[in-house]
Amino acid sequence: xxxxxxxxxxxxxxSELFRDDMTTAIGRCAHCGDVSVLATALVYDAAPGxxxxxxxxxxxxxxLVWAGDRLxxxxxxxxxxxxxx
Amino acid sequence: xxxxxxxxxVAETRKExxxxxxxxxxxxxxxxxxxxxxxxxxxxAPDGYQATRxxxxxxxxxxxxxxxxxxxxxxxxxxxxxxxxLMTGDLLEVRGPLGGWFVWKPEQTAPVQLIAGxxxxxxxxxxxRSHGASGSTAPMQxxxxxxxxxxxxxxxxxxxxxNVTYAYTRAVPAGWPSPPGRLTKDALAxxxxxxxxxPAVFVCGPTGFVEAVATWLVELGHEPGAVKTERFGx
Amino acid sequence: MSIFTRGFxxxxxxxxxxxxxxxxxxxxxxxxxxxxxxTVDKADWEFTITTxxxxxxxxxxxxxMALKIDQVDTDIxxxxxxxxxxxxxxxxxxxTLFADVETSAGYTMAHSYxxxxxxxxxxxLLDGKAWxxxxxxxxxxxxxxxxxxxxxxxxxxxxxSAKWVRGLTMMENDDPGFWEQNGYHxxxxxxQEQRYW
Numbered sequence: 001x002x003x004x005x006x007x008x009x010x011x012x013x014x015s016e017l018f019r020d021d022m023t024t025a026i027g028r029c030a031h032c033g034d035v036s037v038l039a040t041a042l043v044y045d046a047a048p049g050x051x052x053x054x055x056x057x058x059x060x061x062x063x064l065v066w067a068g069d070r071l072x073x074x075x076x077x078x079x080x081x082x083x084x085x
Numbered sequence: 086x087x088x089x090x091x092x093x094x095v096a097e098t099r100k101e102x103x104x105x106x107x108x109x110x111x112x113x114x115x116x117x118x119x120x121x122x123x124x125x126x127x128x129x130a131p132d133g134y135q136a137t138r139x140x141x142x143x144x145x146x147x148x149x150x151x152x153x154x155x156x157x158x159x160x161x162x163x164x165x166x167x168x169x170x171l172m173t174g175d176l177l178e179v180r181g182p183l184g185g186w187f188v189w190k191p192e193q194t195a196p197v198q199l200i201a202g203x204x205x206x207x208x209x210x211x212x213x214r215s216h217g218a219s220g221s222t223a224p225m226q227x228x229x230x231x232x233x234x235x236x237x238x239x240x241x242x243x244x245x246x247x248n249v250t251y252a253y254t255r256a257v258p259a260g261w262p263s264p265p266g267r268l269t270k271d272a273l274a275x276x277x278x279x280x281x282x283x284p285a286v287f288v289c290g291p292t293g294f295v296e297a298v299a300t301w302l303v304e305l306g307h308e309p310g311a312v313k314t315e316r317f318g319x
Numbered sequence: 320m321s322i323f324t325r326g327f328x329x330x331x332x333x334x335x336x337x338x339x340x341x342x343x344x345x346x347x348x349x350x351x352x353x354x355x356x357x358t359v360d361k362a363d364w365e366f367t368i369t370t371x372x373x374x375x376x377x378x379x380x381x382x383x384m385a386l387k388i389d390q391v392d393t394d395i396x397x398x399x400x401x402x403x404x405x406x407x408x409x410x411x412x413x414x415t416l417f418a419d420v421e422t423s424a425g426y427t428m429a430h431s432y433x434x435x436x437x438x439x440x441x442x443x444l445l446d447g448k449a450w451x452x453x454x455x456x457x458x459x460x461x462x463x464x465x466x467x468x469x470x471x472x473x474x475x476x477x478x479x480s481a482k483w484v485r486g487l488t489m490m491e492n493d494d495p496g497f498w499e500q501n502g503y504h505x506x507x508x509x510x511q512e513q514r515y516w
Contacts, residue, residue: 002354003292003316003350004292004314004316005292005316005317006187006315006416007186007316008123008124008139008186008187008315009186011123011183011184011185012124012125012137012139012180012181012183015180015183021183021184021185023183023185024186025122026187028426032340034461037186039155039184039186039187044352044353044354046349046350046351046352047351047352047476047498048351048353048398048399049240049501049503050451050496051354052354053354055331058354058355060353060354060434063353063498065498065501065502065513065515067319067502067503067504067514068515069516072501072502074500074501090321092322099434126328128320128324128327129323129324129327130323130324130327130328131323131328132329134329135321136327136329152358160347160349162329162330166324166326166327170326170327171326172325175325175326176322176325177324178321178322178324192488264362296389
């Protein structure tokens with residue numbers, strides 16, 4: 001079995017870019033249209049960077065790559081993000 | 086700001102198990118935290134190389150003293166340092182508190198079922214502590230799957246924190262009614278609140294454990310949305 | 320600005336001359352993956368090379384196993400900083416697979432079951448530098464390590480050695496693959512420490 005983590009672990013890295021806690025943000029998958037909080041995404045961290053996948057269809061939502069002291073986030077598979085209580 | 090790195094000073098370390106310990110940190114700028122949140126810990130080598138990992142916070146509430154608990158992973162890079170090398174008085178960089186999803190707040194009134202595998206008990210201990218400190222009347226109970234009695238984190242405190250059921254996978258205490266073994270769906274059903282009570286369920290542990298338990302819970306009738314998971318990795 | 324952590328040096332920093340800069344030695348074989356492990360049955364497996372004209376060369380498992388098989392002993396270097404020395408593989412050289420391929424394009428994109436991609440210049444696949452490997456340490460390659468077959472390009476960082484490889488597509492330009500689009504170096508020479516852009 002390939003190990004993965006939950007989207008919870010994205011809280012720290014995404015705080016580099018976003019003011020609000022993004023693990024409770026709602027994201028829409030560009031591939032299957034599933035709408036879920038990012039905390040439920042699948043995070044494959046055993047890779048050159050982190051690959052974040054949709055919990056419903058498994059497609060790539062985003063990638064995070066730490067290149068030295070820079071963090072690069074690619075949001076290719078997220079068509080919408082929503083924050084707020 | 087959520088993402089700022091804070092500097093904490095190690096106030097105390099406590100041996101919890103043969104491979105794990107808890108770390109009490111004084112973090113002057115800590116804003117307090119909700120039970121279940123985590124921190125990122127960042128280590129920096131003399132040549133500038135950095136390693137960052139996430140660890141659950143065992144403490145909850147106000148105050149600037151933060152408790153982490155860490156299990157040493159044999160092939161890990163950060164956990165062996167935290168378990169074997171870190172000393173009282175050392176400085177440690179942390180970012181947090183982080184995460185607003187895998188959390189329990191005292192104003193929540195639904196019954197709560199906590200399910201831990203190994204050191205996955207840490208954020209759930211924070212929930213039990215928060216529950217106790219707040220005088221919450223919501224029912225809360227813990228099922229703790231662990232290898233052996235001496236592998237329990239916060240063993241003494243759990244005796245006093247209330248409703249805890251143990252499932253031992255490798256070794257049982259003397260006189261235990263059943264032999265050790267992997268948690269099964271039937272044992273899970275027998276030891277947890279039924280779906281009919283609509284509990285909020287928090288599951289934390291290694292990937293395989295969380296995967297199995299979450300699947301069984303849904304098969305037992307729990308709403309998928311009522312089951313919150315936190316997997317930890319290597 | 321961060322503070323230094325007393326007593327923390329990070330793993331490795333070995334002086335072993337067989338190790339590229341910034342690498343540490345490991346004896347085990349860490350599993351790195353950007354997604355779930357795909358299940359690929361050898362009965363359904365195929366490997367293709369598609370040229371810039373659209374011409375496709377195709378091998379099923381049986382045809383592939385009938386090709387000349389090389390024994391490969393080599394060191395491997397992962398961008399996550401571990402290196403493993405003296406690994407032992409069996410596989411089919413890309414020289415063998417390209418023997419009848421007519422192409423003037425200089426670059427390839429490796430495609431995997433599961434959707435992963437990585438770009439490699441053609442020159443880095445030829446002259447005994449790369450294989451499609453199906454055996455590690457005398458055993459069938461584990462699915463978690465890329466079985467039934469993976470690309471093996473050991474002189475580049477190991478993310479170039481695409482697991483579960485199913486084909487190569489020739490490209491006129493060096494278009495970036497999955498990780499290369501997102502911050503990793505387009506070439507990835509461990510001795511030059513080409514980790515990131």
